[in-house]
Amino acid sequence: xxxxxxxxxxxxxxxxxxxxxxxxxxxxxxxxxxxxxxxxxxxxxxxxxxxxxxxxxxxxxxxxxxxxxxxxxxxxxxxxxxxxxxxxxxxxxxxxxxxxxxxxxxxxxxxxxxxxxxxxxxxxxxxxxxxxxxxxxxxxxxxxxxxxxxxxxxxxxxxxxxxxxxxxxxxxxxxxxxxxxxxxxxxxxxxxxxxxxxxxxxxxxxxxxxxxxxxxxxxxxxxxxxxxxxxxxxxxxxxxxxxxxxxxxxxxxxxxxxxxxxxxxxxxxxxxxxxxxxxxxxxxxxxxxxxxxxxxxxxxxxxxxxxxxxxxxxxxxxxxxxxxxxxxxxxxxxxxxxxxxxxxxxxxxxxxxxxxxxxxxxxxxxxxxxxxxxxxxxxxxxxxxxxxxxxxxxxxxxxxxxxxxxxxxxxxxxxxxxxxxxxxxxxxxxxxxxxxxxxxxxxxxxxxxxxxxxxxxxxxxxxxxxxxxxxxxxxxxxxxxxxxxxxxxxxxxxxxxxxxxxx
Numbered sequence: 227x228x229x230x231x232x233x234x235x236x237x238x239x240x241x242x243x244x245x246x247x248x249x250x251x252x253x254x255x256x257x258x259x260x261x262x263x264x265x266x267x268x269x270x271x272x273x274x275x276x277x278x279x280x281x282x283x284x285x286x287x288x289x290x291x292x293x294x295x296x297x298x299x300x301x302x303x304x305x306x307x308x309x310x311x312x313x314x315x316x317x318x319x320x321x322x323x324x325x326x327x328x329x330x331x332x333x334x335x336x337x338x339x340x341x342x343x344x345x346x347x348x349x350x351x352x353x354x355x356x357x358x359x360x361x362x363x364x365x366x367x368x369x370x371x372x373x374x375x376x377x378x379x380x381x382x383x384x385x386x387x388x389x390x391x392x393x394x395x396x397x398x399x400x401x402x403x404x405x406x407x408x409x410x411x412x413x414x415x416x417x418x419x420x421x422x423x424x425x426x427x428x429x430x431x432x433x434x435x436x437x438x439x440x441x442x443x444x445x446x447x448x449x450x451x452x453x454x455x456x457x458x459x460x461x462x463x464x465x466x467x468x469x470x471x472x473x474x475x476x477x478x479x480x481x482x483x484x485x486x487x488x489x490x491x492x493x494x495x496x497x498x499x500x501x502x503x504x505x506x507x508x509x510x511x512x513x514x515x516x517x518x519x520x521x522x523x524x525x526x527x528x529x530x531x532x533x534x535x536x537x538x539x540x541x542x543x544x545x546x547x548x549x550x551x552x553x554x555x556x557x558x559x560x561x562x563x564x565x566x567x568x569x570x571x572x573x574x575x576x577x578x579x580x581x582x583x584x585x586x587x588x589x590x591x592x593x594x595x596x597x598x599x600x601x602x603x604x605x606x607x608x609x610x611x612x613x614x615x616x617x618x619x620x621x622x623x624x625x626x627x628x629x630x631x632x633x634x635x636x637x638x639x640x641x642x643x644x645x646x647x648x649x650x651x652x653x654x655x656x657x658x659x660x661x662x663x664x665x666x667x668x669x670x671x672x673x674x675x676x677x678x679x680x681x682x683x684x685x686x687x688x689x690x691x692x693x694x695x696x697x698x699x700x701x702x703x704x705x706x707x708x709x710x711x712x713x714x715x716x717x718x719x720x721x722x723x724x725x726x727x728x729x
Contacts, residue, residue, distance in 0.1 A: 253265070342487045409449070427470070453466075622703050650673050663708075673687070
């Protein structure tokens with residue numbers, strides 16, 4: 227796990243965590259070579275990821291990097307490193323659509339404009355053989371000029387068509403997931419269009435129509451529950467009714483949807499006529515209050531089932547029978563990546579770890595007194611390995627093995643400590659708030675030493691198989707915030723960073 231200040235690939239310095247999702251964590255980072263800010267995503271794969279899956283991640287990420295489109299986030303670089311790849315992307319100034327919607331819903335015309343831009347991004351990705359699979363407001367960024375940028379293709383790169391991984395972990399956001407994806411058959415562009423339809427529904431109606439209290443209930447609603455008829459969508463309403471049908475073949479394709487959204491976007495008046503994809507609307511029966519008709523123009527296209535145009539009342543009729551889920555495994559909130567200086571997000575699936583023994587629990591209950599001196603902390607004072615060669619300023623070297631956010635709770639901390647003690651029996655923990663040389667807000671699990679300098683830390687860790695900056699770094703513990711920069715990083719043979727006390 228990483229913390230601000232960590233350097234990835236010797237070049238990208240992490241500045242702040244921007245957000246986390248099912249497939250990784252996105253950081254604001256500084257490119258120390260080009261002196262610019264970028265977005266850096268740690269792509270976290272499943273615990274049982276094979277070499278072939280990893281290769282697919284890199285292959286599809288490289289395909290994304292070749293996409294050049296104003297509404298697709300630009301990928302600058304792929305870093306292939308253990309334990310997971312990193313994707314270096316443009317840092318989009320502005321807010322996410324989710325943040326924008328927190329301030330209120332959008333009008334139909336504005337929603338249609340954003341929808342067309344996201345659709346154009348999906349079309350160029352689909353043409354390259356890439357499905358997004360997680361279209362939702364949090365993955366749509368709005369630049370300062372209001373234009374939309376689609377980001378976070380991580381699920382597209384990491385997974386096949388099914389909604390569940392081999393370990394039973396749910397992939398994607400349930401409330402935006404297409405029904406055919408939940409059933410595990412169907413991974414066509416139409417699935418992304420369903421998700422886009424739900425995004426547009428949320429934009430104008432202000433509610434997520436299929437969200438329920440639990441993941442299982444949400445999945446059941448996606449499969450079976452009728453989508454409530456929109457009441458605030460105006461000209462966008464019939465478009466949503468045509469799009470949010472559970473038979474993917476019955477949905478408008480991307481070209482038709484773009485034409486429908488274009489007419490909504492161009493409509494200046496609240497008094498509206500039904501949009502069509504032709505200049506002259508085809509004759510339609512007079513609409514009833516419960517079954518609005520949305521004519522879709524025919525044209526040269528691949529053979530397919532007749533397009534079903536139905537209102538929200540008829541949505542449930544076209545839905546297939548619900549699939550029965552026998553196993554759905556939710557994620558362990560404690561994370562699983564054993565990394566120096568950070569933790570995973572709540573959507574990871576944690577490995578099985580043994581519960582701390584009573585002796586370990588008693589040992590791990592020691593919490594440094596707020597504001598205590600590094601040499602007088604309970605961990606140092608009670609341990610026979612407390613450093614006898616600590617510098618005169620009271621600082622000392624430790625081997626930082628893992629950091630758990632304090633907000634995760636002491637249970638998560640103690641489980642992680644028990645796991646690490648399997649290979650580093652004398653590992654202990656401290657609270658970073660007690661030391662000015664550490665970033666506040668974390669439980670830091672560490673090897674206490676004594677260590678004369680950072681190189682001794684790396685040698686110690688190398689002897690226990692911890693040979694990357696994600697599993698061990700040398701940190702200087704002191705009350706001086708300037709000592710934050712004293713970090714010694716693997717490999718032990720040629721360490722990088724500052725491995726001594728000298729300024």
